[in-house]
Amino acid sequence: MTSADIAIVGLGPVGAVLANLLGCLGLRVDVFERDLSPYALPRAVHFDDEVMRVFQAVGLAEEVAAGTHVSPGTLFVDGGGRVMLDWSRRMEEGPQGWHESYRFHQPTLEGVLRAGLARFAHVRVRLGHEVGDPEALEARYVVGCDGARSGVRAAIGGGSEDLGFHERWLVIDLLLKRPRPDLGDYTRQFCDPVRPATYVRTTGNRRRWEIRVEEGEGDNAGTVWRLLAPWIGPEDAEIERAVIYTFHATVARRWRRGRLFIAGDAAHQTPPFMGQGMCAGIRDAANLAWKLAAVLRGGAPEALLDSYASERIPHVRDYVELAVRMGRLLNATGTEDMVSAAAARGESTDRMESIRPRLGPGLHRGGGPLAGRPGPQPRLADGRRLDDAAGPGPVLLLREPAAVESCGVPAVAAGAEWLGAHGLAAALLRPDRYVFGVAATLDEAASLCETYAAETGRADA
Numbered sequence: 214m215t216s217a218d219i220a221i222v223g224l225g226p227v228g229a230v231l232a233n234l235l236g237c238l239g240l241r242v243d244v245f246e247r248d249l250s251p252y253a254l255p256r257a258v259h260f261d262d263e264v265m266r267v268f269q270a271v272g273l274a275e276e277v278a279a280g281t282h283v284s285p286g287t288l289f290v291d292g293g294g295r296v297m298l299d300w301s302r303r304m305e306e307g308p309q310g311w312h313e314s315y316r317f318h319q320p321t322l323e324g325v326l327r328a329g330l331a332r333f334a335h336v337r338v339r340l341g342h343e344v345g346d347p348e349a350l351e352a353r354y355v356v357g358c359d360g361a362r363s364g365v366r367a368a369i370g371g372g373s374e375d376l377g378f379h380e381r382w383l384v385i386d387l388l389l390k391r392p393r394p395d396l397g398d399y400t401r402q403f404c405d406p407v408r409p410a411t412y413v414r415t416t417g418n419r420r421r422w423e424i425r426v427e428e429g430e431g432d433n434a435g436t437v438w439r440l441l442a443p444w445i446g447p448e449d450a451e452i453e454r455a456v457i458y459t460f461h462a463t464v465a466r467r468w469r470r471g472r473l474f475i476a477g478d479a480a481h482q483t484p485p486f487m488g489q490g491m492c493a494g495i496r497d498a499a500n501l502a503w504k505l506a507a508v509l510r511g512g513a514p515e516a517l518l519d520s521y522a523s524e525r526i527p528h529v530r531d532y533v534e535l536a537v538r539m540g541r542l543l544n545a546t547g548t549e550d551m552v553s554a555a556a557a558r559g560e561s562t563d564r565m566e567s568i569r570p571r572l573g574p575g576l577h578r579g580g581g582p583l584a585g586r587p588g589p590q591p592r593l594a595d596g597r598r599l600d601d602a603a604g605p606g607p608v609l610l611l612r613e614p615a616a617v618e619s620c621g622v623p624a625v626a627a628g629a630e631w632l633g634a635h636g637l638a639a640a641l642l643r644p645d646r647y648v649f650g651v652a653a654t655l656d657e658a659a660s661l662c663e664t665y666a667a668e669t670g671r672a673d674a
């Protein structure tokens with residue numbers, strides 16, 4: 214194999230998803246990872262429906278789903294056990310074609326993603342290889358998925374914006390020795406200015422607690438059991454892992470310099486209260502992968518790659534800022550202002566809905582509420598999910614079967630309910646399934662396809 218199209222630095226979840234996406238698109242990829250096996254300490258426990266859709270795109274959804282538990286959501290409770298904010302998720306399949314909230318075990322997920330790479334002869338993984346100078350890598354583009362201390366971010370320069378959150382939290386994974394159904398399936402955020410804490414029912418007999426700790430408090434077994442005493446003791450569970458993290462909220466100012474890019478924790482870090490750090494990184498990968506393919510294989514202009522940062526930075530900032538507000542809520546019980554500020558939408562201030570922020574300016578057209586947000590994934594009449602039927606490129610959703618001059622974009626009559634609810638005849642979804650634009654008539658749909666093709670050089674190639 215000659216030199217790669219893309220070199221990826223770091224095989225955490227974001228590097229692994231990016232490598233799978235690029236592998237599916239037929240690009241030649243070299244992945245460099247300093248460690249020999251996935252990071253073993255407890256980190257992410259939740260991902261959402263959009264992320265499952267990305268796993269679907271790389272053909273691994275069923276395998277990933279087998280290791281997950283569908284979650285009913287999160288409750289924010291005060292010291293007296295009163296529910297201050299209810300962030301329940303629906304338990305049935307949602308508009309993205311998947312459940313809204315999954316609990317999972319990160320090392321297991323990373324194992325599935327790494328095994329997925331074995332399908333591609335054109336993706337080479339080099340474990341135990343630490344990259345010193347990313348500029349020296351032989352590849353057309355280099356993507357740093359090299360985590361919070363990213364060397365690629367340092368090479369790009371520009372620093373990071375600090376969104377103002379720095380707290381030490383003890384993160385504990387327990388293995389139950391006997392069933393404790395009373396702990397419940399809901400994630401619970403205990404809002405307590407003295408000792409804010411989070412409980413998460415993860416997969417199998419694993420249970421997660423995250424508890425804020427003071428300077429000087431450590432992660433030894435004595436401290437762990439003392440802090441867990443309100444909920445559980447050593448007679449019911451054993452400690453699998455316990456570690457202290459300092460949570461930060463930052464977004465890098467520059468995500469690209471020339472042929473260098475960053476994605477995932479290299480580009481942003483968030484307190485985990487929304488369960489969105491890895492999710493945001495996987496959205497980065499999904500946004501960047503098809504654009505790299507479009508430029509390298511489809512004749513799209515290089516400038517298309519600038520839309521990666523312009524779209525992703527405002528989007529991830531929305532999540533990080535909301536996570537910071539959640540963190541303040543956890544630290545400040547009874548602050549009703551914060552409850553209402555945190556509730557993105559809903560009939561009353563104590564109900565919260567998942568946010569679906571809009572991408573920043575880039576490759577989407579139209580000022581309406583839909584462009585730049587995730588498009589739906591309806592089931593087709595034969596039961597298949599849209600993306601399985603449409604394949605990896607863009608797709609034109611039509612309210613009714615019709616012949617449209619679509620510049621080579623495949624058209625599928627699906628999503629009539631969603632299109633009808635918005636009074637639309639069609640919507641063009643990009644390869645990452647964000648809405649490029651919508652059309653009230655078939656003529657508008659044809660011109661939308663024309664614009665898309667002109668700007669992407671047929672970006673599905």
Ligand SMILES: Cc1cc2nc3c(=O)[nH]c(=O)nc-3n(C[C@H](O)[C@H](O)[C@H](O)COP(=O)(O)OP(=O)(O)OC[C@H]3O[C@@H](n4cnc5c(N)ncnc54)[C@H](O)[C@@H]3O)c2cc1C
Nearest residue numbers: 223225226227247257258259344360477478488490491492
């Ligand atoms: C307590 C906690 C709870 C969390 N909960 C959630 C959650 O519920 N949901 C969620 O979405 N996110 C959550 N997160 C965040 C999530 O874990 C991270 O966002 C995610 O792991 C980042 O993935 P990544 O691939 O960007 O980086 P990493 O997983 O850090 O991977 C980076 C990789 O790059 C490698 N590397 C670094 N430098 C080099 C080099 N020079 N050469 C070669 N390799 C290199 C490293 O060895 C590493 O394997 C949580 C985080 C914490 C700490």
